[in-house]
Each structure stands twice: as structure tokens, then as C-alpha cells.
Amino acid sequence: MGTHFKGTQDQMIALDTYIKLTRASDSIQARLSNAASMQSLTISQFGVLEALMHLGPLSQNELGTKILKSNSNMTTVIDNLEKRNLVKRQRSIVDRRMIEVFLTPTGKDLIEGLFPHHVLAIQEQFSVLTTEEQIALGDLLRKLGRGENEQHKE
Amino acid sequence: MGTHFKGTQDQMIALDTYIKLTRASDSIQARLSNAASMQSLTISQFGVLEALMHLGPLSQNELGTKILKSNSNMTTVIDNLEKRNLVKRQRSIVDRRMIEVFLTPTGKDLIEGLFPHHVLAIQEQFSVLTTEEQIALGDLLRKLGRGENEQHKE
DNA sequence: ATCGAACTTTTTGATATCGAAATAATAACA
DNA sequence: TGTTATTATTTCGATATCAAAAAGTTCGAT
Numbered sequence: 292m293g294t295h296f297k298g299t300q301d302q303m304i305a306l307d308t309y310i311k312l313t314r315a316s317d318s319i320q321a322r323l324s325n326a327a328s329m330q331s332l333t334i335s336q337f338g339v340l341e342a343l344m345h346l347g348p349l350s351q352n353e354l355g356t357k358i359l360k361s362n363s364n365m366t367t368v369i370d371n372l373e374k375r376n377l378v379k380r381q382r383s384i385v386d387r388r389m390i391e392v393f394l395t396p397t398g399k400d401l402i403e404g405l406f407p408h409h410v411l412a413i414q415e416q417f418s419v420l421t422t423e424e425q426i427a428l429g430d431l432l433r434k435l436g437r438g439e440n441e442q443h444k445e
Numbered sequence: 446m447g448t449h450f451k452g453t454q455d456q457m458i459a460l461d462t463y464i465k466l467t468r469a470s471d472s473i474q475a476r477l478s479n480a481a482s483m484q485s486l487t488i489s490q491f492g493v494l495e496a497l498m499h500l501g502p503l504s505q506n507e508l509g510t511k512i513l514k515s516n517s518n519m520t521t522v523i524d525n526l527e528k529r530n531l532v533k534r535q536r537s538i539v540d541r542r543m544i545e546v547f548l549t550p551t552g553k554d555l556i557e558g559l560f561p562h563h564v565l566a567i568q569e570q571f572s573v574l575t576t577e578e579q580i581a582l583g584d585l586l587r588k589l590g591r592g593e594n595e596q597h598k599e
Numbered sequence: 600a601t602c603g604a605a606c607t608t609t610t611t612g613a614t615a616t617c618g619a620a621a622t623a624a625t626a627a628c629a
Numbered sequence: 630t631g632t633t634a635t636t637a638t639t640t641c642g643a644t645a646t647c648a649a650a651a652a653g654t655t656c657g658a659t
């Protein structure tokens with residue numbers, strides 16, 4: 292147990308697992324960020340391009356929901372993608388509050404070229420685990436991500 | 446499988462597990478950031494104060510290693526903690542390249558007051574998993590965080 | 600038809616985060 | 630003893646990230 296904390300057994304295990312979760316996620320993220328498959332895209336930029344590739348044009352709000360980022364952050368990320376001519380904005384005709392974000396041909400080519408390499412990089416990162424371990428891990432993470440125990444409305 | 450990607454079975458599982466890892470980590474982080482136990486501290490600020498509380502004075506470089514952040518980032522984080530009088534810098538006498546970072550009395554009181562609540566918040570987040578599940582999860586995450594398969598020097 | 604609630608995006612101001620280059624100090628070694 | 634390599638921190642410029650407030654749009658309910 293890598294901690295200097297003295298509490299109940301239950302607390303120590305939770306704290307230890309939390310530290311491992313953070314470290315594993317940060318480490319994987321850092322390794323993937325440096326991978327050639329990311330070119331000069333950030334994780335969020337990559338996530339936006341990937342969502343547009345798989346799902347077609349989306350509003351900024353929808354994109355934010357997909358990649359778990361705030362709306363104000365989406366404005367910034369889309370700004371930077373637009374500067375590089377990878378996406379285009381277009382006010383929605385049906386609901387003028389929304390802005391539809393599209394891949395440009397350049398953006399489409401880029402993400403379609405990078406994505407397969409990205410998958411290979413991920414596959415390699417996870418190759419330290421067997422298929423069964425990955426599935427078991429995914430199950431535990433899913434429970435954690437959903438976080439069902441919500442009886443704490445302070 | 447929540448993905449729109451067609452690849453080998455192995456790739457799809459790795460990609461799916463990767464997405465779950467990212468989402469679980471982001472979700473937990475976001476919930477803890479909003480918890481009362483964080484007061485107005487960021488995750489990194491909290492991590493620095495916690496390390497200093499448990500380990501005593503450390504150099505910025507050591508702190509960066511502990512919380513997995515770059516040296517230049519540590520300069521910024523320590524700057525902001527210093528502004529709020531929670532830590533103090535002092536050039537090391539033995540090696541004048543280093544800066545020792547200390548908790549001020551205010552900083553010490555703050556982190557000692559917050560830490561137990563932080564542990565409770567983490568314990569609650571992880572209570573969706575049994576003790577055995579948390580231990581199993583920790584084992585898988587440890588392997589992943591270490592990332593042994595390093596035969597990819599391009 | 601209008602008023603107010605709800606929704607989408609932007610702006611603003613603060614902090615985080617990195618890599619690269621600059622600066623300063625120590626260590627290695629010839 | 631110099632000279633070079635290494636190490637620790639800072640600065641700079643770019644991007645990310647959030648919450649809160651502002652601005653514009655739509656919707657609901659009268």
C-alpha cells in the first residue's frame with residue numbers, strides 16, 4: 292500500500308485504488324499524447340475529430356457531452372480546430388441557438404489517416420493485460436464511472 | 446461495445462477498455478473536484494499539500510515526480526499556492542539549484558483539516574465496488590500504469 | 600401575442616499543462 | 630583548474646479547462 296495514511300482498512304484500500312486509477316489513466320494518456328498517431332493534435336481535438344468522423348456533424352453541446360467537457364471549453368477547442376482548417380462551424384437552420392460542427396475535407400483526411408494508428412497505439416498499451424483481464428477491468432471501470440451510490444446530496 | 450469502430454476483436458476490446466478508463470477517471474476526478482472536501486483547491490494543489498503533509502518539505506522536482514506533472518507546471522502550481530500563503534519557497538543550502546517547498550502553518554492546518562473529508566469522499570466514490578473488486582481493479586491498473594511492453598522505439 | 604423559463608454559445612478571468620529555450624548551479628573529468 | 634555535461638528552476642507561448650455572467654434563441658403557458 293503506497294500511502295502514508297492511517298485510516299480504516301476500507302479507506303486505505305479505496306485511497307490506494309484511487310491513486311492507481313489516476314496514475315494509470317495519466318500514464319496511458321501521456322504515452323498516447325506523445326505517440327506519432329496524435330500528430331500535433333491534443334486529446335480533446337482528437338476526440339472531437341473522431342466523434343465527427345464516426346457520428347457526422349454535431350453541435351458543440353453534443354460534442355461536449357461526448358468528450359465530457361464543458362461548453363465553454365468546446366468553444367476554445369473548436370476555435371483551435373477551425374484555425375487549422377480541420378472543422379467548420381455553421382449556425383443550425385432549424386434551431387439558431389446551435390452551431391453545427393463539420394469536418395472539412397482536410398480534417399476528414401487527417402482523422403481517417405490517424406485513427407487506425409491511434410487504435411494500434413491503444414492496443415499496444417493494453418497488451419500488458421490479457422483479453423479476459425481487459426474485459427474484467429472494463430466491467431469494474433464501468434461501475435465506477437457510472438457511480439451509482441448517489442445518496443450524498445449535501 | 447460503445448464504439449463505431451470496426452477492427453479486430455482485440456482492438457475493439459482495447460479501445461472499449463480505454464474509453465471506460467478515461468471516463469471513469471474523468472468522472473471520479475470531476476466528482477471529487479466539486480466535493481466540499483476540496484474547498485477552492487485544484488487537484489494538483491491538493492496533491493502538493495498532501496505530499497508535503499505526509500513527506501515533509503520537498504523540492505519542486507520531487508513534487509512533480511510525486512504528482513506526475515512537468516517541472517514547468519510545478520512552478521505555476523507552487524506560485525499559486527504561495528500567493529495564498531499555503532506554502533513557502535526556500536532555496537536549498539546544500540544544493541542551490543533546488544528550491545525546498547514547505548507548508549506554512551496555514552497550509553498545514555488547511556490540508557490536515559481537509560484530508561479526512563477527502564478520504565471519505567473517495568471511500569464513497571469507490572463504495573460501488575466491493576473490497577475484493579477494488580483490490581482486483583487496483584492490480585489491473587497497476588499493470589497498466591507501469592506499462593511493461595516497451596518494445597516500440599520508433 | 601407576450602412574458603418568462605430553458606437552452607446554446609461566447610466571453611471573461613483564473614488556473615493548469617506542456618515543450619522548448621534560457622538561466623543558474625553542481626558534478627564529472629581531463 | 631577549467632571545460633563540459635547534467636540537473637533544477639523559470640520564462641514563454643500555446644492550448645486546455647472551468648464557472649459565472651452575458652447575449653441571443655426557442656419554447657411553454659397563459
